[in-house]
Structure formats: structure tokens, C-alpha cells
Amino acid sequence: MKSLLSVIGVVIVFVYVIGSGLWVNTGDNWYRSLNQPPWQPPDFIFGLIWPYNFVILGFASVAVANKLSTTNAIVYLSIFALSVAAALTWAYQFYRPHNLYAASIALAVVALLTLPMLYFIYQASVPLFFATTIYQVWVITATYLSYNYAKLN
Numbered sequence: 001m002k003s004l005l006s007v008i009g010v011v012i013v014f015v016y017v018i019g020s021g022l023w024v025n026t027g028d029n030w031y032r033s034l035n036q037p038p039w040q041p042p043d044f045i046f047g048l049i050w051p052y053n054f055v056i057l058g059f060a061s062v063a064v065a066n067k068l069s070t071t072n073a074i075v076y077l078s079i080f081a082l083s084v085a086a087a088l089t090w091a092y093q094f095y096r097p098h099n100l101y102a103a104s105i106a107l108a109v110v111a112l113l114t115l116p117m118l119y120f121i122y123q124a125s126v127p128l129f130f131a132t133t134i135y136q137v138w139v140i141t142a143t144y145l146s147y148n149y150a151k152l153n
Contacts, residue, residue, distance in 0.1 A: 001070055002065050002066050002070070002073070005065035005070070005073045005074070005077060006061065006062045006065040006066060008061075008065075008077055009058065009060075009061025009062055009064070009065055009077055009080065010058050010061060010062065012061065012077065012080055012081055012084055013054055013057050013058040013061065015084060015088075016054065016057070016084045016087060016088070017054050019084070019088040019091065020050075020087070020088065020091050022091075023088070023091040023092045023095050023096060024091050024094075024095055025095050030098065031095070034149060034152070034153050035149075035152040035153055036149070036152070037145060037148035037149065037152065039145075040145070041145075049134075049138050052134070053134070053135045053138060056128070056131045056132050056134070056135060057080075057132070057135065059128055059131075060117075060121045060124070060125070060128050060131075060132050061076075061077065061080065063121070063124040063125045063128050064076045064077075064120050064121060064123075064124045065077070066124075067123075067124040067125065068120060068123055068124050072120060072123070073120075075120070076116075076117060076120040076121075079113055079116050079117055079120075080113075080117055082113055083109075083110050083113035083114060083117065086106045086107070086109040086110045086113065087106070087107070087110045089102075089103075089106040089109075090103045090104075090106040090107045090110065090146065091103075093106060094146065094149075100146065100149050100150035100153060101150045103146055103150070104143060104146040104147040104149075104150050107139065107142055107143040107146050108143050110139050110143070111136070111139045111140050111143050114135065114136045114139055115136075117132070118132060118133065118136060
């Protein structure tokens with residue numbers, strides 16, 4: 001069962017990666033024409049942080065699946081799946097219908113769902129907990145950034 005749960009965790013990460021890739025589009029004129037918050041990170045930061053986040057989320061899912069009880073692993077994976085659904089909702093709302101406020105709300109949901117995820121990750125691996133807090137900080141930052149895009153546009 002632990003192997004199956006590990007695979008499910010990795011699949012959730014791949015859904016996150018592929019889904020984000022399908023909807024996130026920063027190369028078109030619409031995104032470039034938006035009024036940006038003055039503290040917008042440079043583009044290369046996004047290129048560094050997202051691969052890191054995806055890898056850490058994969059390792060965390062495997063650690064939770066292998067080190068915690070089956071029940072706790074299922075709860076974690078359920079919360080993680082909901083978090084990914086909310087993150088993909090952000091990507092869709094922001095880049096497709098350009099509903100920036102709905103996108104910001106979706107990202108705030110991701111930030112909230114990451115808190116119980118961190119609790120389970122801490123129980124499975126303290127080093128992975130600290131590594132995953134970078135994801136939490138990034139999601140909070142992205143939520144604030146998204147909200148500022150909504151206010152400015």
C-alpha cells in the first residue's frame with residue numbers, strides 16, 4: 001500500500017506540472033501588458049523556484065506515504081490533491097479568462113491547504129519539512145503578487 005500511495009503522490013506532482021504548463025502563459029502580449037507590482041521578482045526566479053518546488057513536493061509525498069500510517073498518508077494526499085486543484089484553478093483563472101480576483105482566491109486556498117500538508121511532512125521528515133517551507137513562502141508570496149495584479153489591473 002505504501003508503494004501505491006507513493007506513486008499517487010508522484011502522479012499528483014506530475015498533474016501539477018503538466019496542468020501548470022498547459023495554462024500558464026507568460027509569453028503573450030496580455031501578460032506583458034499588465035501593470036506589474038513594483039516588487040515583481042525577475043523572470044528567472046520563477047524558473048528556479050518552480051522546479052525546486054515540484055521536486056520537493058514529490059519527495060515529501062513519498063516520505064509521507066512511506067513513513068506515516070496509511071490513514072495519515074491518505075489524508076495528506078487528499079489535501080495535496082485539493083491544493084493542486086486550487087493551484088491549477090489559479091493558473092486557469094489568471095491566464096485564460098483573466099479573472100484575477102478569482103485567481104487570487106484560488107491561490108490563497110493553496111496557501112491555507114499547505115499548512116496541514118506541512119504538519120504531515122514534519123511528522124515524516126524534519127529536513128523535508130524545512131525544504132517544503134520554501135514552497136509555503138513562495139505560495140504566500142505568489143498569492144500576494146496575484147492579488148496585487150488584480151488590484152492594478
